[in-house]
Amino acid sequence: MSVRVRFAPSPTGHLHVGGARTALFNWLLARQAGGTLILRIEDTDRERSADSMTRGIIEALEWMGLDWDEGPIRQSERLDRHRAVADALLETGHAYRCFCSPEELARRRRAGSGTTGEWTYDRRCLSLSVDAVAARMASGRPAAIRFRVPEGAVGFEDAVFGQIRKRGEELEDFVLVRSTGEPTYLLGVVADDLDMAVSHVVRGADHISNTPKQLLLYRALGRTPPVFAHVPLILGPDRTRLSKRHGAAAVLAYRDAGILPEALVNFLALLGWSDGTDREIFDRASLIDAFSLGGVSRSNAVFDGDKLSWFNGRYIHSLPAAELAVRVAPVMRGAGVWEDRFEAADRGWLEQLLATIRPRFRSLDALAAEVGTYAGEDIDYEQAAVEKFFNDPSLAEYLPALAERLENIERFDLESTESALRTLAGELGTRAGLLINASRVALTGKSVAPGIFDVMVILGREKTVRRLRASIARISLS
RNA sequence: GGCCCCAUCGUCUAGUCGGUCUAGGACGUAGCCCUCUCAAGGCUAAAACACGGGUUCGAGUCCCGUUGGGGCUACCA
Numbered sequence: 001m002s003v004r005v006r007f008a009p010s011p012t013g014h015l016h017v018g019g020a021r022t023a024l025f026n027w028l029l030a031r032q033a034g035g036t037l038i039l040r041i042e043d044t045d046r047e048r049s050a051d052s053m054t055r056g057i058i059e060a061l062e063w064m065g066l067d068w069d070e071g072p073i074r075q076s077e078r079l080d081r082h083r084a085v086a087d088a089l090l091e092t093g094h095a096y097r098c099f100c101s102p103e104e105l106a107r108r109r110r111a112g113s114g115t116t117g118e119w120t121y122d123r124r125c126l127s128l129s130v131d132a133v134a135a136r137m138a139s140g141r142p143a144a145i146r147f148r149v150p151e152g153a154v155g156f157e158d159a160v161f162g163q164i165r166k167r168g169e170e171l172e173d174f175v176l177v178r179s180t181g182e183p184t185y186l187l188g189v190v191a192d193d194l195d196m197a198v199s200h201v202v203r204g205a206d207h208i209s210n211t212p213k214q215l216l217l218y219r220a221l222g223r224t225p226p227v228f229a230h231v232p233l234i235l236g237p238d239r240t241r242l243s244k245r246h247g248a249a250a251v252l253a254y255r256d257a258g259i260l261p262e263a264l265v266n267f268l269a270l271l272g273w274s275d276g277t278d279r280e281i282f283d284r285a286s287l288i289d290a291f292s293l294g295g296v297s298r299s300n301a302v303f304d305g306d307k308l309s310w311f312n313g314r315y316i317h318s319l320p321a322a323e324l325a326v327r328v329a330p331v332m333r334g335a336g337v338w339e340d341r342f343e344a345a346d347r348g349w350l351e352q353l354l355a356t357i358r359p360r361f362r363s364l365d366a367l368a369a370e371v372g373t374y375a376g377e378d379i380d381y382e383q384a385a386v387e388k389f390f391n392d393p394s395l396a397e398y399l400p401a402l403a404e405r406l407e408n409i410e411r412f413d414l415e416s417t418e419s420a421l422r423t424l425a426g427e428l429g430t431r432a433g434l435l436i437n438a439s440r441v442a443l444t445g446k447s448v449a450p451g452i453f454d455v456m457v458i459l460g461r462e463k464t465v466r467r468l469r470a471s472i473a474r475i476s477l478s
Numbered sequence: 479g480g481c482c483c484c485a486u487c488g489u490c491u492a493g494u495c496g497g498u499c500u501a502g503g504a505c506g507u508a509g510c511c512c513u514c515u516c517a518a519g520g521c522u523a524a525a526a527c528a529c530g531g532g533u534u535c536g537a538g539u540c541c542c543g544u545u546g547g548g549g550c551u552a553c554c555a
Contacts, residue, residue, distance in 0.1 A: 233549075
């Protein structure tokens with residue numbers, strides 16, 4: 001049997017990391033089996049669904065590199081089909097019309113929810129005679145269609161949670177079609193999964209409790225249900241389900257915060273799944289290779305932004321410099337540090353710069369912002385750096401001397417600049433460290449930067465000499 | 479409230495048929511090394527089997543209960 005899975009988000013909000021992980025697991029399963037991934041938008045609640053959300057979800061999936069083979073299919077385009085399924089259920093006696101209005105139900109619910117807990121639908125309309133139903137329909141009274149929950153237990157073997165059972169008596173006669181004629185989610189999923197020949201339903205564990213209802217529908221329809229695999233939920237730091245309340249839970253917010261998609265994918269894969277080894281770094285291909293539903297955890301996981309950040313650092317540090325340049329380019333544009341010369345003539349220089357400064361960064365944002373320090377003409381001097389490394393009066397003498405040496409050495413590379421500086425320090429009878437740290441402030445305006453000779457080489461002789469000389473004015477100010 | 483599910487370091491997790499598990503790895507934290515700063519990298523440390531009963535020669539691993547957490551309980555998805 002071929003693997004046909006689906007990712008079925010509802011466009012009532014942004015794609016958050018929980019949904020993204022569900023999408024990832026589905027994608028992994030499909031790719032691993034050479035199967036099919038269907039993207040289905042569950043927008044049967046027209047009140048809460050928004051097209052902009054659908055676009056955002058698609059944008060997020062594309063950014064993560066999770067491609068689908070069929071769809072996007074909007075559930076709202078299949079309403080007639082859903083209604084036909086409901087009619088069939090009506091026909092076979094598995095469903096019935098209910099004329100109780102939502103307001104009336106709310107009233108009864110309030111009155112009925114006494115000591116023994118929740119009120120469930122009392123099946124008032126189930127006992128209506130055929131004539132009574134016909135009369136109400138003729139009078140144009142709106143009717144919902146409810147599923148008639150049969151007696152007995154329902155159970156299924158979940159691919160990650162194992163055996164799950166529920167007694168039918170605990171289920172109420174749920175609504176299949178609203179009195180407005182709109183089918184509900186419960187009917188929609190079953191009808192769609194059936195029509196789309198879905199073989200594995202992989203979704204969040206918040207759907208476990210609804211699965212028995214869906215199973216009843218499959219049974220009433222005389223069809224074999226797919227394999228169900230529920231994945232544990234991702235929790236916020238407060239241990240409740242991730243939502244907008246938890247700030248940046250949206251996938252696109254991570255993209256905008258300078259997170260690389262491969263880092264998010266790698267991190268998410270390991271949140272709730274393990275291959276049983278100590279391995280932490282997985283690229284797409286090895287994830288496809290190693291993933292299995294059996295390795296999915298049964299307990300919920302707290303989202304740890306620090307660890308995501310660590311993964312992001314790993315990828316920023318290890319991506320080929322040329323590739324990294326491609327990724328930061330848009331971020332640099334956003335930060336206003338992009339220059340056209342980076343597109344052509346100075347592409348190599350940009351790549352070299354990125355490779356030099358990246359060990360200090362864990363996000364594309366911070367990395368991009370730093371480019372300006374090296375590529376721009378002017379630099380800002382950080383007060384703290386000036387106070388810490390630019391406070392020796394003799395620097396007013398040393399720095400011009402260093403500038404002069406550097407201006408005249410034959411070659412200008414790592415070895416020559418270092419030997420020039422150390423030789424000068426020796427001649428001046430001072431520590432090389434004094435010159436080095438002061439040079440750092442003079443060349444970058446900061447107390448934190450790559451090795452000073454890397455800085456000199458990346459800046460080039462001319463800019464190095466110029467900044468060294470220009471910086472002297474700052475000494476007296478400190 | 480009812481029902482369902484879950485339970486190993488602060489966090490993510492490994493833990494084969496119950497037997498060197500004095501519980502392993504990673505993030506984070508602390509220290510050390512490297513060193514021109516800060517990172518990166520390397521090394522080290524502190525840090526967990528929720529609790530109580532069973533079963534067993536032996537339980538983190540099986541069973542029951544308690545506690546804790548999460549989910550569902552809509553004419554939401």
